[in-house]
Amino acid sequence: MAKKMHDTPNLDQLEDGPWPSFVTGLKELAKDKDYVVDLLGQLETSYRTKKGYWKGGTVGVFGYGGGIIPRFTELKDEAGKPVYEDCTEFHTLRVMPPAGMHYDTDTLRQFCDIWEKHGSGLIAFHGQSGDIMFQGATTDNVQKAFDEINEMGFDLGGAGPAVRTSMSCVGAARCEQSCYDEAKAQRSVLNTFLDDIHRPSLPYKFKFKFSGCPNDCMNSVQRADMAVIGTWRDNIRTDEAMAKQWFAKHGMDELVNDVVARCPTKTFQLKQIKNVKTGPSISSVAISDTHAIEIDNHDCVRCMHCINVMTGALAPGKDKGASVLVGGKSTLKIGGLMGTVIIPFMKLETDEDVQKLVDLGQRTIDFFAENALEHERTGEMIERIGLINFLEGVEVEVDPNMVSTPRTNPYVRTDGWDEEVAKINAQKIKKQQAA
Amino acid sequence: MNQAVQEKPAAKRKPKETGVPDNKKYLHPLMAKNYGNWKYHDRPRPGVLHHVAHSGDHIWTVRAGTQRQMDVGTIRLLCDIADKYAEGHVRFTIRSNIEYMVSKEEKVAPLIAELEKHGFPVGGTGNSISMIAHTQGWLHCDIPGTDASGVVKALMDDLIVEFKREEMPNRVHLSTSCCEINCGGQADLAIIVQHTKPPVINHDLVANVCERPTVVARCPVAAIRPAMVNGKPSLEIDETKCMCCGACYPPCPPMQINDPEYSKLAIWVGGKNSNARGKPTFMKMVASGLPNNPPRWPEVSVVVKRILSVYKDDARPWERMADWIDRIGWPRFFEKTELPFTKYLIDDWRGSRSTFNASTHIRF
Ligand code: HEM
Ligand code: HEM
Ligand code: SF4
Ligand code: SF4
Ligand code: SF4
Ligand code: SF4
Numbered sequence: 001m002a003k004k005m006h007d008t009p010n011l012d013q014l015e016d017g018p019w020p021s022f023v024t025g026l027k028e029l030a031k032d033k034d035y036v037v038d039l040l041g042q043l044e045t046s047y048r049t050k051k052g053y054w055k056g057g058t059v060g061v062f063g064y065g066g067g068i069i070p071r072f073t074e075l076k077d078e079a080g081k082p083v084y085e086d087c088t089e090f091h092t093l094r095v096m097p098p099a100g101m102h103y104d105t106d107t108l109r110q111f112c113d114i115w116e117k118h119g120s121g122l123i124a125f126h127g128q129s130g131d132i133m134f135q136g137a138t139t140d141n142v143q144k145a146f147d148e149i150n151e152m153g154f155d156l157g158g159a160g161p162a163v164r165t166s167m168s169c170v171g172a173a174r175c176e177q178s179c180y181d182e183a184k185a186q187r188s189v190l191n192t193f194l195d196d197i198h199r200p201s202l203p204y205k206f207k208f209k210f211s212g213c214p215n216d217c218m219n220s221v222q223r224a225d226m227a228v229i230g231t232w233r234d235n236i237r238t239d240e241a242m243a244k245q246w247f248a249k250h251g252m253d254e255l256v257n258d259v260v261a262r263c264p265t266k267t268f269q270l271k272q273i274k275n276v277k278t279g280p281s282i283s284s285v286a287i288s289d290t291h292a293i294e295i296d297n298h299d300c301v302r303c304m305h306c307i308n309v310m311t312g313a314l315a316p317g318k319d320k321g322a323s324v325l326v327g328g329k330s331t332l333k334i335g336g337l338m339g340t341v342i343i344p345f346m347k348l349e350t351d352e353d354v355q356k357l358v359d360l361g362q363r364t365i366d367f368f369a370e371n372a373l374e375h376e377r378t379g380e381m382i383e384r385i386g387l388i389n390f391l392e393g394v395e396v397e398v399d400p401n402m403v404s405t406p407r408t409n410p411y412v413r414t415d416g417w418d419e420e421v422a423k424i425n426a427q428k429i430k431k432q433q434a435a
Numbered sequence: 436m437n438q439a440v441q442e443k444p445a446a447k448r449k450p451k452e453t454g455v456p457d458n459k460k461y462l463h464p465l466m467a468k469n470y471g472n473w474k475y476h477d478r479p480r481p482g483v484l485h486h487v488a489h490s491g492d493h494i495w496t497v498r499a500g501t502q503r504q505m506d507v508g509t510i511r512l513l514c515d516i517a518d519k520y521a522e523g524h525v526r527f528t529i530r531s532n533i534e535y536m537v538s539k540e541e542k543v544a545p546l547i548a549e550l551e552k553h554g555f556p557v558g559g560t561g562n563s564i565s566m567i568a569h570t571q572g573w574l575h576c577d578i579p580g581t582d583a584s585g586v587v588k589a590l591m592d593d594l595i596v597e598f599k600r601e602e603m604p605n606r607v608h609l610s611t612s613c614c615e616i617n618c619g620g621q622a623d624l625a626i627i628v629q630h631t632k633p634p635v636i637n638h639d640l641v642a643n644v645c646e647r648p649t650v651v652a653r654c655p656v657a658a659i660r661p662a663m664v665n666g667k668p669s670l671e672i673d674e675t676k677c678m679c680c681g682a683c684y685p686p687c688p689p690m691q692i693n694d695p696e697y698s699k700l701a702i703w704v705g706g707k708n709s710n711a712r713g714k715p716t717f718m719k720m721v722a723s724g725l726p727n728n729p730p731r732w733p734e735v736s737v738v739v740k741r742i743l744s745v746y747k748d749d750a751r752p753w754e755r756m757a758d759w760i761d762r763i764g765w766p767r768f769f770e771k772t773e774l775p776f777t778k779y780l781i782d783d784w785r786g787s788r789s790t791f792n793a794s795t796h797i798r799f
Contacts, residue, residue: 010730011585011730013731014589014730017588018554018556018592019500019556019595020501020509020554020555020556021502021588022503022584022588025505025509029506029507029508043574046582052573052578052579053573054576054577055688062450063447063449092575096454096455098455099458100458101527102458102463102525104524105514105525108510108525111510112511122506124503125531128569128570128619135504135574146450147448153456154453155456156450167529169529170528172471173466173467174496175486178473181470183458190455197454198452215710216708218529219620220708222706222717223620229710262753264712264713302710303710303711303713304709304710305712311475311477312474312487330618330620331615331617332616335784335786338717375649375652
């Protein structure tokens with residue numbers, strides 16, 4: 001039994017209503033832990049004064065420079081004594097989950113036992129970067145909890161100017177849209193950079209995220225320094241039985257208004273069967289005895305919309321892989337940035353393919369470490385030095401897929417033009433000879 | 436955050452640098468068996484996904500909402516449910532929903548009943564309003580202007596009906612962020628702190644606590660200068676330049692940006708990460724000045740619900756928030772949602788010209 005609860009009239013109101021309440025959970029923990037009684041006391045104070053009372057500091061585990069988010073209370077009386085004495089330290093362990101955030105119940109129960117013993121008993125599944133966040137331990141207990149979690153086969157994630165914990169979507173494990181083995185790619189890449197995860201020494205944070213298709217369920221395009229997003233090069237696959245089934249259920253209005261009209265490039269067409277084109281870039285499938293869908297795949301931007309709406313009837317092609325975008329980030333400092341395509345397509349099937357992605361990650365991080373200013377993300381660095389300098393630094397050739405449009409102003413020195421053209425032509429000849 | 440590796444006696448246990456664990460052993464056996472070989476899925480009812488593999492195998496997934504910050508009792512209860520009504524495996528989605536996988540359709544209904552009996556709402560699939568992506572807030576961050584879990588709890592109490600249904604035009608993703616840094620990320624609708632007054636500097640502490648050049652460099656508008664105040668090295672802010680972003684506060688806690696009255700909440704709409712139809716889009720600010728009013732933030736809730744209900748009534752099937760506004764245009768968005776379009780919503784940050792209407796495309 002723990003000590004008496006503080007009055008929490010504000011937090012109590014968050015126990016009303018149908019959504020599961022974290023306050024009820026904290027109160028359960030407070031029945032046994034003075035630590036959580038006082039956590040609730042401080043949180044209630046925040047609700048009353050509208051102020052936060054945690055400050056950072058320096059806490060770590062032996063051998064690592066990051067992965068713990070230290071928190072010390074600043075809520076003190078006039079004499080400098082903490083108001084809530086039993087909760088003056090509330091550190092978080094960031095722990096990397098398995099790709100796709102799958103667990104068996106034994107593992108979750110073990111986490112609970114460890115965290116009940118050494119921590120507050122509060123765990124967040126998961127933080128926005130993807131960590132399992134074991135929230136609330138004293139400085140003394142951080143090491144003990146980590147040792148036990150580490151023995152289970154789990155490791156700390158990133159914090160500070162480091163490679164951060166990564167996420168991949170459910171993907172190949174349970175999604176028909178998946179275009180590569182997200183878990184394998186994530187694990188291969190991240191586990192190459194363990195030193196950069198555990199010993200923060202980059203200019204600033206660096207995030208990888210892995211989505212299996214352009215639906216980008218991991219929101220990688222606007223959050224990841226390197227976003228790996230699945231796609232395919234060949235034709236959209238079709239299944240006539242399922243296409244007819246879809247049409248029978250949904251009808252012409254939905255097909256025309258919800259699919260044909262929403263194809264961003266209008267390459268998705270509805271035709272009479274007798275008018276359907278054939279050819280190496282054409283996907284077509286009958287939806288009734290008279291009508292068929294026709295897609296010229298050269299003009300399809302792999303947006304996923306038609307496939308999302310008609311799942312089963314349509315599917316990504318077989319020549320799968322991923323596009324890689326670099327430089328996505330949130331607001332600080334120059335405003336939000338989307339990632340930019342630097343690799344329009346790469347295969348990710350064999351170990352060698354995946355190694356190429358790891359190498360690209362390595363070159364990018366090396367270049368970032370050398371060239372970014374302190375507290376500058378990759379996107380800001382690229383904006384400052386120009387995409388061309390970045391591409392040269394990471395040894396990637398320019399490609400028109402990298403831009404929405406070519407330049408719209410003449411403010412550039414082009415005296416190297418002829419040499420560039422000669423280089424491109426030489427490469428063309430080399431490729432032709434190789435083929 | 437940037438801690439040096441601590442020198443400790445040799446007796447200390449060395450970490451096993453194992454990195455990201457292999458997920459294979461945590462997968463439901465049917466997911467391991469059909470890895471990379473799924474054919475299609477449908478949704479027998481909201482909250483339930485039914486996936487069919489090329490092998491002919493079927494798997495049913497039941498998705499339920501959680502409070503994200505969970506006490507061990509809640510996690511053990513979720514595990515008990517997994518062991519008794521599902522097959523011992525769970526996963527979490529990016530929005531902190533829990534998913535249970537079962538190999539037989541008969542197991543779905545009892546599982547749902549058990550989850551709902553314990554207060555875990557089943558839903559969040561397809562065209563629903565899913566759980567709100569959120570951050571740390573007063574519970575755990577060192578710079579928060581407001582809470583995170585509490586805002587989300589209060590809002591989800593109001594939105595739970597739409598969580599359990601699939602009646603929105605397309606999926607709706609929400610996020611909250613308790614400072615302008617926006618850990619919550621892009622969303623169809625986001626609620627983000629917006630400060631309205633420059634930081635209040637505690638000059639006695641600056642010299643001890645802050646690396647002044649770092650703080651000066653952090654300001655996006657170069658409003659901070661080193662200065663001597665009362666004979667001590669400190670910093671000063673050009674208040675005509677400062678746009679109150681709070682970026683100087685994390686590296687220099689004596690530059691207090693949070694204020695119980697002047698730290699407000701803003702609402703942003705139309706962010707989209709998916710490439711479906713149009714390219715991914717950033718969200719746009721459409722309202723600000725809402726009071727930071729714990730414990731239930733009713734003023735925010737009113738505006739959020741109004742925007743979502745107008746969107747629900749007005750958008751066509753498959754239009755995400757951004758697609759819908761593309762069709763009806765911003766003037767009509769403000770008209771229909773009854774939100775005032777103030778001068779502060781016209782961008783003046785870098786790249787702002789691309790947000791101006793350089794055409795005569797005007798709807799009447
Ligand atoms: C100084 C205090 C800060 C604290 C305590 C803090 C805390 C956090 C936490 C706990 C998360 C979730 C972590 C996880 O999922 O493992 C997070 C995510 C995030 N933080 Fe911070 N953060 C801080 C500063 C910043 C700054 C300065 C930026 C931006 C420049 C930032 C941008 C983000 C973003 C964008 C995310 C979302 C991550 C993602 O989407 O992958 N944070 N932050
Ligand atoms: C079962 C396989 C899944 C399928 C077929 C699927 C389908 C989709 C579709 C169609 C979209 C794009 C919506 C649009 O803009 O039209 C999307 C986006 C998204 N999905 Fe999934 N999804 C799946 C699993 C998941 C899971 C498990 C999560 C995690 C909760 C998830 C989270 C998201 C997110 C965050 C986005 C949004 C990106 C954005 O904000 O635009 N998806 N998904
Ligand atoms: S990103 Fe694509 S492959 Fe991954 S879960 Fe989402 S829809 Fe499936
Ligand atoms: S996936 Fe291709 S064909 Fe389908 S809607 Fe998108 S662009 Fe059009
Ligand atoms: S949004 Fe800001 S205040 Fe909230 S957790 Fe992230 S850094 Fe902290
Ligand atoms: S609040 Fe933002 S704009 Fe104002 S001084 Fe601080 S960093 Fe600069």
